[in-house]
Amino acid sequence: DAKHSTLGVTGMTCAACSNRIEKVLNKMDGVEAQVNLTTEKATVDYDPSITSMDEITRKIEKIGYGVLNEK
Numbered sequence: 001d002a003k004h005s006t007l008g009v010t011g012m013t014c015a016a017c018s019n020r021i022e023k024v025l026n027k028m029d030g031v032e033a034q035v036n037l038t039t040e041k042a043t044v045d046y047d048p049s050i051t052s053m054d055e056i057t058r059k060i061e062k063i064g065y066g067v068l069n070e071k
């Protein structure tokens, strides 16, 4: 079943940052994400049997941003 999660994302300073994260996340299998620069949050719908929240978090960190309040 799909799960929904909201993450805090740190380190974004312009709209290209949020667009970049959104694009990278949406390329992951089973993941649909919106990233909001102003609120510094990402809303993520994902299928945990395909891609885990851990992988999503690591992907964001790998491209240079931070993740907070994962739930």
Ligand code: 9UX
Pocket: 012, 013, 014, 015, 016, 017, 018
């Ligand atoms: Mo904007 Mo984000 O120039 O890494 S793309 S700061």
